[in-house]
Structures are given as structure tokens and as C-alpha cells.
Amino acid sequence: QKEVEQNSGPLSVPEGAIASLNCTYSDRGSQSFFWYRQYSGKSPELIMFIYSNGDKEDGRFTAQLNKASQYVSLLIRDSQPSDSATYLCAVKGGNNRLAFGKGNQVVVIP
């Protein structure tokens, strides 16, 4: 069983719309969850992290965590062309190593 799964294919959204990304994880004991953005050929850049069940908002981004269902999601409101990137879900494991999903590509269409 994969540790972190991001199964959706590329997501195309019109500029100004909401992009919704989902991630599931296998370790029920996981406590910390991260969303990174990665532009092609670049390194992961932290968008936000979440530890507690519920929603966490930071600007146009909202992370949602449901530990009972073992999923974490990311909403991008008012999507901009600059949001076009691959979004990586990461879960903290032992010794703080991060387990990453394979990522979801988002394309914002002007």
C-alpha cells in the first residue's frame, strides 16, 4: 500500500475558478501534513501545513484535514496562471522524513 496517494490526473481550471486537490495516506498515526508546489524543473516550495482536523486558510489556499478518513485536501481559490504547477502532498513520518505523493498537475487557463 502506497504511503501517500494522489490519484487525480492533470486538472485544468479556468482563471478565477477553484482548484481542488485530494490526497490520502495510509498511516493512521500520521500527525503532520504538507502541501508543496513544484514548478517544472524546480524544487518543492512549501505552500502550507496542517496538523489539526478541519480547515486551515492562508490567503487563496485552504487545506482540509480529515484524520478519520485519512485524507487531506487543498483548495486554490481565484486560480491564477501562476498557480499552474504540480502540487505535492507530503506526510511526515519517523524522524521527520517526508513521504510524498506523486503530485497533481494543475493548469490554469487564462
Place this chain on the structure above:
Amino acid sequence: EPEVTQTPSHQVTQMGQEVILRCVPISNHLYFYWYRQILGQKVEFLVSFYNNEISEKSEIFDDQFSVERPDGSNFTLKIRSTKLEDSAMYFCASREGLRETQYFGPGTRLLVL
């Protein structure tokens, strides 16, 4: 704003050669990590390092790999005898002691021919 730096940005080497990838973590950070990303695949954990010791390593991090903090600023990853399948982007990351967020360097793209 402080950031993690990595050198070189690109390295091309012949199979069987040794390579050393260098990283300068953020100055007040205490925990250091190496990850790699093969083209088109997910980011994979290699090793974590704290207090001059390896804290954890993945199954990828075999005897061909080693890490070192030779001085107060650099953190290096050595691959003793490179293989074709070592071709990947290698990312260094660092973390402050009290916080969980890891900050990634720009990466070194390694190509083994």
C-alpha cells in the same frame, strides 16, 4: 530571506565515477535531509541527519551513498560508484529544531552516462 543552497546545479558523470553533491543548509537549522526525484516520478526520501549522525535512511540509501557535515556549514552527499539509475534531481532540505517544516534547496540535476 535565508535559503538552502546547492552546488553544482548540474553534474554529468560517467558510470562508476564518484560524485559529491554539496548543500549549505539554512544557518540556524539543525536537521538535514537528502531527497531525490527521478524524472517524472515522486520525490523520495534518502536520508536524514542530525547531530553529526544519520537519523534514518531509506532502502535507496545503500553502501554506495554516504553523507557528511565536514564543517559548520556544508552538508554533502557522496555517491561512490554511480550507476545509470542514479540519474535524478537531488534535493537537500533543512529544518529548524522546533519547527517541522523542511525547506528545500534548488537541487542538483545528476546525469550518469
